[in-house]
Amino acid sequence: MLIDNLRLRGREGLWQLRVADGRIAALVPMEQAADDAGERLDGAGGLAVPPFIEPHIHLDTTQTAGQPEWNRSGTLFEGIERWAQRKALLSHEDVKQRAWQTLKWQIANGVQHVRSHVDVSDPTLTALKAMLEVRGEVAPWVDLQIVAFPQEGILSYPNGLELLEESLRLGADVVGAIPHFEFTRELGVESLHKAIDLARRYDLPVDVHCDEIDDEQSRFLETLAMLAHRDGLGARVTASHTTAMHSYNGAYTSRLFRLLKLSGINFVANPLVNIHLQGRFDDYPKRRGITRVKELLGAGINTCFGHDDVFDPWYPLGTANMLQVLHMGLHVTQMMGYDEIDGGLDLITRNSARTLGLREYGIEVGHPANLLVLPARDGFDAVRRQVPVRYSIRGGRLLAETLPAQTTVFLEQAEAVDFTRAS
Structure with missing residues (x-):
């Protein structure tokens, strides 16, 4: 499994996480990302955190x-x-x-x-x-x-x-x-x-x-x-x-x-x-x-x-x-x-x-590939919006997913609202 376009706490940029045999095999910047065939998820700029x-x-x-x-x-x-x-x-x-x-x-x-x-x-x-x-x-x-x-x-x-x-x-x-x-x-x-x-x-x-x-x-x-x-x-x-x-x-x-x-x-x-x-x-x-x-x-x-x-x-x-x-x-x-x-x-x-008393917990190379992808830029954003878990992954397998919700307001024209600050 490959998971692309992840944000990591304490690191800049977007990252790719590679899974092999149920463990995290590599974490690399997207600029150096592999392009292997097989199961692949797009983190879409979401925040990867431990379960x-x-x-x-x-x-x-x-x-x-x-x-x-x-x-x-x-x-x-x-x-x-x-x-x-x-x-x-x-x-x-x-x-x-x-x-x-x-x-x-x-x-x-x-x-x-x-x-x-x-x-x-x-x-x-x-x-x-x-x-x-x-x-x-x-x-x-x-x-x-x-x-x-x-x-x-x-x-x-x-x-x-x-x-x-x-x-x-x-x-x-x-x-x-x-x-x-x-x-x-x-x-x-x-x-x-x-x-x-x-x-x-x-x-x-x-x-x-x-x-x-x-x-x-x-x-x-x-x-x-x-x-x-x-x-x-x-x-x-x-x-x-x-x-x-x-x-x-x-x-x-x-x-x-x-x-x-x-x-x-x-x-x-x-x-x-x-x-x-x-x-x-x-x-x-x-x-x-x-x-x-x-x-x-x-x-x-x-x-x-x-x-x-x-x-x-x-x-x-x-x-x-x-x-x-x-x-x-x-x-x-x-x-x-x-x-x-x-x-x-x-x-x-x-x-x-x-x-x-958990061991091998956290997003580190060599640890079990247990992690969440949150549709948030950082911890502050995740807490403020209390975002749903986009993906829950355990042992390199998809355990749960929540499809993105979409809210639209109809004013002078239809406009999507995602509760983030306008750039």
Whole structure:
């Protein structure tokens, strides 16, 4: 395969990408382009980027919004009530069908790597067993990591620790935890020790729902970072949400950041969900409730963006489009400077790859030929217009394409509108 007329981030001009045996064999300026016969795509001046990554989603709950009832208040607590109703109807095939539906949406939107949290607070482990099957089935098209997520606690749910370990034995890829949901602070701290112990025994990464609450006294992040630093696990440990950090005072946060940098752990913020679920107990002013993304990035701490939920009781919207996540994230974190917007794609590509521990990721000679072509001149243009993915390519094969849309206005004469600035 040859892909012509590509723009590359950080390089001038148009480029040709050559694929051989499923890998990137060459990147050359179009002036030096080969003219071989065979499969060929025209990038048409579009931007080539690595595949989008979804670092945090719940595929076991997706596609359940309004079943059997809608979340009328939009709150976390009513979402829990509605999910309890829907959870009673779970079956193996139900979980698989819904997960596959959202995976198809993700594939259409250029996502090729997904980390899904799956509820294991269930004596039958119905959702986990279904999702492990989905992981194998979707493998040719998407790399799917499964987090064993103890939704109702490791130590506060009957046999929670045993169910978590059984999930790892069955083949879950990542150890989960939710310390702020345990009955007491002491149990929350102990649950993190248990999660890290399991990760070491099974040689697995850790991804914790950490301090997803507006309580400024919820400080389990410091324990997680300490354990990661103590055991040298930093790059394999992820703190998801950490919305309480939005409410920490400056003095404590300053001290905390020293530990976070030493630990080397990763962070995932989920802007679409964090901005609407947090601050619900506030009058005015209402806090935004998203973690300190701008400050984390400024401190050199790896941070990325995820969805959390798509079309479920906690978030009734969404089409699994990572550019929507990025667009919202840049707004609510006030990262609206030109360079922040132009470089924002890192928050759904490169930074996420570090979080998931991906190897051979990126558009480089010798790497697998996994890439997207966006109909945009640069990262800024892609984010501003939230462009669709023109081509998604995996292993040198076309995985998905979106045909260009055309909008016409009829004024004194018909005129096409593409939402770009007139030259």
